[in-house]
Amino acid sequence: MTYSRVAIHFNERLCVWVMPKPLRIVIAKPGLDGHDRGAKVVARCLRDAGHEVIYTGLRRTPEQIVRTVMDEDADLLGLSSLSGAHGHLFPRTCQLLAEADLTHVVVFGGGIIPEEDRQSLFDAGMRAIFGPGTTSEEINSFVDEVSSRLQQEESIGSGEENDWRWGA
Amino acid sequence: MELDEAIEGSRLALSRALTLVENGLSFSTEEDGMVIGVTGAPGVGKSCLVDRIATSLAKDGIKVAILAVDPSSPVSGGALLGDRIRMQSADVDDLIYMRSLATRGESGAVPSVIGNMTNLLKECGWKHIIVETVGSGQAEFKIAAVADTILLVEAPGRGDSIQAEKAGIIELVDLIAVNKSDLPQAEAAASDIEQALSAGSKDIPVMLVSAQTGDGVSELVQKILETEGQSMTRPKWREKLNSEWMRQLNSHPDLESMLDGLEEGSLNLDEAINNLRR
Numbered sequence: 001m002t003y004s005r006v007a008i009h010f011n012e013r014l015c016v017w018v019m020p021k022p023l024r025i026v027i028a029k030p031g032l033d034g035h036d037r038g039a040k041v042v043a044r045c046l047r048d049a050g051h052e053v054i055y056t057g058l059r060r061t062p063e064q065i066v067r068t069v070m071d072e073d074a075d076l077l078g079l080s081s082l083s084g085a086h087g088h089l090f091p092r093t094c095q096l097l098a099e100a101d102l103t104h105v106v107v108f109g110g111g112i113i114p115e116e117d118r119q120s121l122f123d124a125g126m127r128a129i130f131g132p133g134t135t136s137e138e139i140n141s142f143v144d145e146v147s148s149r150l151q152q153e154e155s156i157g158s159g160e161e162n163d164w165r166w167g168a
Numbered sequence: 169m170e171l172d173e174a175i176e177g178s179r180l181a182l183s184r185a186l187t188l189v190e191n192g193l194s195f196s197t198e199e200d201g202m203v204i205g206v207t208g209a210p211g212v213g214k215s216c217l218v219d220r221i222a223t224s225l226a227k228d229g230i231k232v233a234i235l236a237v238d239p240s241s242p243v244s245g246g247a248l249l250g251d252r253i254r255m256q257s258a259d260v261d262d263l264i265y266m267r268s269l270a271t272r273g274e275s276g277a278v279p280s281v282i283g284n285m286t287n288l289l290k291e292c293g294w295k296h297i298i299v300e301t302v303g304s305g306q307a308e309f310k311i312a313a314v315a316d317t318i319l320l321v322e323a324p325g326r327g328d329s330i331q332a333e334k335a336g337i338i339e340l341v342d343l344i345a346v347n348k349s350d351l352p353q354a355e356a357a358a359s360d361i362e363q364a365l366s367a368g369s370k371d372i373p374v375m376l377v378s379a380q381t382g383d384g385v386s387e388l389v390q391k392i393l394e395t396e397g398q399s400m401t402r403p404k405w406r407e408k409l410n411s412e413w414m415r416q417l418n419s420h421p422d423l424e425s426m427l428d429g430l431e432e433g434s435l436n437l438d439e440a441i442n443n444l445r446r
């Protein structure tokens with residue numbers, strides 16, 4: 001559960017208040033990869049930590065994933081790939097998020113991502129990459145850190161300028 | 169964040185505005201619309217069927233918004249919302265908007281914020297709204313408080329004909345779809361339900377459909393649309409009134425002080441109720 005400051009304009013009136021809000025997290029499987037055990041375990045671990053998790057199911061295109069993130073008003077997006085196509089699919093998703101004015105969404109990834117591929121994914125705006133052997137405690141610590149940075153109104157979305165990344 | 173932008177048609181602004189409403193902002197509207205409630209037991213195929221219905225409406229150029237509810241964990245408060253897995257048309261069709269919702273600790277198969285969310289959607293031009301409840305049993309009536317038309321989804325192999333004789337949600341519904349018509353027992357299930365209903369006073373159509381193959385879906389959609397404007401029965405008004413009464417009670421400015429009084433013993437229950445009625 002996080003608290004967010006909300007300011008809205010309606011009929012030329014400005015209303016500001018603070019409301020409790022669970023984090024909404026989309027877990028997505030881009031591309032033709034059919035291995036979703038890892039994605040399901042992560043979704044379950046985030047659910048057990050009190051977040052609202054939307055799982056997309058298998059074989060989604062980056063366009064479909066961005067549509068899901070938009071409709072669900074998600075705060076975070078987790079991408080899972082074990083097929084080797086992360087080098088194309090992850091940056092493409094970040095790019096489409098930016099084009100859809102969703103630069104504030106915090107993007108993280110997981111699966112089989114070789115060490116030498118990771119820097120370019122961070123450069124594309126991703127804030128964390130988790131490989132095999134990652135514990136659910138570590139995933140939860142990452143999300144907690146994201147949550148507290150968001151509450152301090154730090155800009156850590158995939159399309160926002162910020163050097164922070166998990167584990168750096 | 170601009171509510172006005174949502175009303176002007178921005179999908180992104182609509183999403184954010186829905187979040188505000190989901191978190192407690194109240195919203196009312198003068199706009200007309202049609203809220204279709206879809207309910208039924210877990211596993212009967214509600215999500216798949218909703219996807220088919222939405223696709224069929226969109227094919228006729230009708231914009232349709234879907235609010236799909238899944239349960240929150242009573243332990244952690246978190247939720248795993250999986251309806252999108254079966255509603256993939258929402259990811260490609262601009263005429264379909266789909267939002268997953270968690271119950272957030274409320275019972276009754278639909279959270280009470282849904283009414284405000286449907287109001288916002290109507291205001292933003294989404295006149296046809298499908299609300300899918302969590303998989304529910306016989307006694308979850310709260311869908312009647314938000315839906316104009318209620319579709320009960322059934323499936324073969326869910327018990328004998330006495331199930332359809334029991335009192336409950338079946339008395340509030342406008343239509344019954346027996347899903348999985350591609351399975352052998354479907355026709356027998358449909359005729360069991362029809363026989364049970366034939367003793368009642370209300371004429372409720374029972375239709376065979378298959379969300380798997382798409383058979384019967386366009387006929388079902390036609391029937392749903394035909395109920396527009398004539399489905400508000402007395403029991404549904406009762407549920408709406410109940411629900412609005414509860415909402416007003418729970419948002420009454422003096423509620424906390426009345427509870428304080430009751431706790432301290434300075435008020436009795438009758439006095440508290442009379443004060444809240446004023």
